[in-house]
Amino acid sequence: MAVHPASHRPVRIGVQLAPQHATYAQLRDAVLRAEDLGVDVVFTWDHFFPLTEPLDGPHFEAWTVLGAWAEQTERIEFGPLVNCSSYRNPDLQADMARTVDHISARSSGVGRLVFGTGSGWAERDYDGYGYPFGTVGSRLDALAEDLPRIRRRWEALNPAPTRRIPILIGGQGERKTLRLVAQHADIWHTFTRFDDLPRKIGVLHAWCAREGRDAAEIELSTGFSIRGFGPLLDGGGVEALHELGFRLLVPTVDGPDYDLAVVEPLLEWRDRVNGV
Template sequence: MNRPIRIGVQMQPQHADYKRIRMAVVEAEETGVDMIFNWDHFFPLSGDAEGLHFECWTMLGSWAEITSRAEIGALVTCNSYRNPDLLADMARTVDHMSDGRLILGIGAGWFQRDYDEYGFEFGTPGSRLADLADALPRIRARWRKLNPLPTRNIPILIGGGGERKTLRMVAEHADIWHSFSDVNALVRKSRILADHCADVDRDRTRIERSVAVPAIGTTAPGEFAAPLVEAGATMFTLGVSGPDYDLSAVRRWVAWRDQYNAATAG
């Protein structure tokens, strides 16, 4: 399956008041990004650990109303924080609020402070992955029972790179696989994902490869992306933090996307 390049931005909801976050989301959509994500944490992950911060899914309800074109979602929802059937209903609701633009990004969770301060059991990496494996079919089953149904087959994005368990879940459930891989890891893990897809009789080309774009200084988007595109990545997401939400790098990536897609169209 030939896919166009897509560009996302993760608006990290830290160190800014909500008015500034809202303005930044509107500005991001105006730059032409394909997706606007937040994250599912309760405290900042960088800078002042006690700094300003806002909750993920309440925010997505707002974003559904203030945007009109870009897809929205969490990169990623922590499975541990909500009952899976409730999460399915929340996702269905934001799907309707956004006229079918929600991506359900989900992962097993990792940030222990969130768990400890909000009273969730942290468990082990294995127990959190097992909980995610149990939750994914429950989410899909609940979507089939809700009235009204979701407006579309809500895309599921799974974040993570665990080769035995996480990639198996990607093969079984995901429309998008999000990783922090360099090109060598992406090639290796894509082969493993292909093996999992074969085991579950899933067409591996149906799963979009998504890569996080780190702080890369002055590196041109094309220079950074070329080997990853060659390895199968078609979705690139930049993280932008408050309080400033500087979108200059995002604009460069959107411009590169447009040039690349125009050059490879047809």
């Protein structure tokens, strides 16, 4: 069984606040409550329409939300889970991320943005906003071209980012996505079913070996809906994920109520594992 080398990393707990079926005031309240609870990372998603019923319900755009969170929060890291690289010129993406990084620096002088990115998949977004949908392969090829441009733009910007902005890549495709993770990512985020995770980790390690990358440099992250979250915690699933090397766990919470009570047991487990 493939186990990721992660013993040096502390467990972190994130939450994805779905920017749908709520007012912005409710979303703002949720991110502030998450920070107060002690969550480590808060994510939004990069879509243009709700992903769950009602599909014509309220919804907000990712990067303007992230700019607001940068100003509204003090401690948490935050980012898109994930930015769709197809929707914006890669140099513009880099500049947006650098600007949000600076906004979030606040008194510490160090930004808190995590640049989560991926190739996109929601055809309704593409059709509704006039982007060519292409194929899974063409979108991944475009992401492969975009990532070096983004990194070069960060090096050229004045002022530069406040820190080396961590890159999170979401997905689990074995031929292209995991190679991009090995080449570029600080964090790999996956929704792979549990019984297939060891094999996927093995594929990632093989790509790291081919790319000359130390696999231990990459933090493993996974997410799950609130409905799948209780059994994961109660049935020992989080311990099993921990044994495989996962160190960032990210449940998704939906509006309008953004009930964060279910995150509290994960935070307690994090503190026990980390010896806090």
